[in-house]
Amino acid sequence: MKFCNQCGHAVSERIPEGDSRLRFVCDHCAVIHYQNPRVIAGTLPIHKGRVLLCRRAIEPRKGFWTLPAGFMENFETLEQAALRETLEEACARVRQPTLYTLFDIAQISQVHVFFRAELADLDFSAGEESLEVQLFEESEIPWADLAFPTVARTLKHYFADRQSGIFPVRNEELPAHRPLFEGNT
Amino acid sequence: MKFCNQCGHAVSERIPEGDSRLRFVCDHCAVIHYQNPRVIAGTLPIHKGRVLLCRRAIEPRKGFWTLPAGFMENFETLEQAALRETLEEACARVRQPTLYTLFDIAQISQVHVFFRAELADLDFSAGEESLEVQLFEESEIPWADLAFPTVARTLKHYFADRQSGIFPVRNEELPAHRPLFEGNT
Numbered sequence: 001m002k003f004c005n006q007c008g009h010a011v012s013e014r015i016p017e018g019d020s021r022l023r024f025v026c027d028h029c030a031v032i033h034y035q036n037p038r039v040i041a042g043t044l045p046i047h048k049g050r051v052l053l054c055r056r057a058i059e060p061r062k063g064f065w066t067l068p069a070g071f072m073e074n075f076e077t078l079e080q081a082a083l084r085e086t087l088e089e090a091c092a093r094v095r096q097p098t099l100y101t102l103f104d105i106a107q108i109s110q111v112h113v114f115f116r117a118e119l120a121d122l123d124f125s126a127g128e129e130s131l132e133v134q135l136f137e138e139s140e141i142p143w144a145d146l147a148f149p150t151v152a153r154t155l156k157h158y159f160a161d162r163q164s165g166i167f168p169v170r171n172e173e174l175p176a177h178r179p180l181f182e183g184n185t
Numbered sequence: 186m187k188f189c190n191q192c193g194h195a196v197s198e199r200i201p202e203g204d205s206r207l208r209f210v211c212d213h214c215a216v217i218h219y220q221n222p223r224v225i226a227g228t229l230p231i232h233k234g235r236v237l238l239c240r241r242a243i244e245p246r247k248g249f250w251t252l253p254a255g256f257m258e259n260f261e262t263l264e265q266a267a268l269r270e271t272l273e274e275a276c277a278r279v280r281q282p283t284l285y286t287l288f289d290i291a292q293i294s295q296v297h298v299f300f301r302a303e304l305a306d307l308d309f310s311a312g313e314e315s316l317e318v319q320l321f322e323e324s325e326i327p328w329a330d331l332a333f334p335t336v337a338r339t340l341k342h343y344f345a346d347r348q349s350g351i352f353p354v355r356n357e358e359l360p361a362h363r364p365l366f367e368g369n370t
Contacts, residue, residue, distance in 0.1 A: 001190045001191075002190065002191060002192075002193070003188055003189065003190050003191070003192070003193035004188065004190070005186045005187065005188050005189070005190045005196070005209075005218070006186075006187060006188070007187075007188070008187065008188035008193050008194075008195075009193075010193075011190070018313070021258065024190075033190070034256070035259055036223045036224065036256055036257060036258065036259060037224060037257050037258075037259055037261075038221045039221065039222060039224065039296060071219070071221055072221060072222050072296075073206065073221065073222075074220055074221065074222060074294040075291050075292070075294055076222075076289075076291055077289035077291050077358050078287070078289055078296065078356060079289070079356070080289075080291070099287065099354060099356040102263065102284065102287075104261075104262035104263055104264070106260050106261055106262050106265070107260070109259040109260055111224060111257075111263065128203070168354075169284060169353075169354035171263060171264070171284040173262050
């Protein structure tokens with residue numbers, strides 16, 4: 001950030017009075033420009049034990065598989081954001097969304113939230129941001145080609161939890177990207 | 186938003202190509218300025234069945250009682266934000282924070298997240314944003330003088346859930362302010 005979005009003058013980075021963090025502050029109109037984490041919301045769409053994944057048509061992680069998810073917009077709820085993204089990326093409608101996983105990716109100031117949900121029907125297809133959309137059995141999940149650690153972790157929790165039929169809501173911190181060569185450590 | 190924070194030129198509000206929402210877009214450098222909901226994180230600090238509330242020293246809702254909570258900062262987790270706010274507003278340390286309530290206040294593009302937690306000790310006091318900090322029995326809660334609907338709702342859930350000892354994580358949508366005269370409807 002270089003300029004004040006209220007008055008157009010230059011901003012400088014300093015700790016405002018009574019604060020303890022560096023902020024962008026306008027030297028002309030004194031507005032403090034706070035910056036805060038962003039929320040990504042999505043679903044884990046399920047049909048008879050199979051889960052719906054989308055292969056990304058856009059960066060980051062183009063060509064890799066993800067659960068339908070994206071940035072929460074102003075004036076919507078977490079659930080509305082998750083269902084909208086599911087419709088946009090997988091052209092899919094889901095029923096009975098239930099909060100399932102919340103991940104802190106502090107490193108990049110993001111919170112990822114996933115809802116478990118039942119696919120309403122099999123009328124799904126690739127949206128503009130997807131190359132293809134497909135149902136996977138547990139044994140078919142392309143683990144090495146998943147786009148994000150939060151997607152892998154949500155899938156792992158789901159396959160473990162469904163053995164007991166109990167799906168506790170989980171809040172965990174995860175890195176932005178999986179470490180390279182994690183299989184070798 | 187009137188000016189681009191990257192180049193200082195005027196922005197205009199329009200729907201970018203491939204998008205479906207109005208965004209502030211810079212006509213000079215073409216940057217799209219997305220705006221997203223903000224997250225407020227806090228705790229429900231408990232000591233032997235009593236809960237810790239803070240009376241607000243600042244607007245909004247100055248003079249009203251709240252749970253310690255505030256805006257999540259970049260590069261922290263939900264839990265870190267909740268514990269930091271508890272320390273800042275109530276000078277209190279808590280143990281075993283557990284995710285409890287998530288509220289969508291879509292009307293003002295906020296998500297409020299509260300963790301249940303045990304007060305670590307009775308060494309608490311009013312931080313800079315609080316007038317006073319006090320432990321309340323259920324029968325002593327100043328229901329008419331609570332600052333925010335998400336605080337009232339978290340307390341109501343807690344007092345109901347502790348009868349069974351089961352505290353499911355809840356996600357609900359709430360209005361920004363309680364309706365006036367709600368007792369009369």
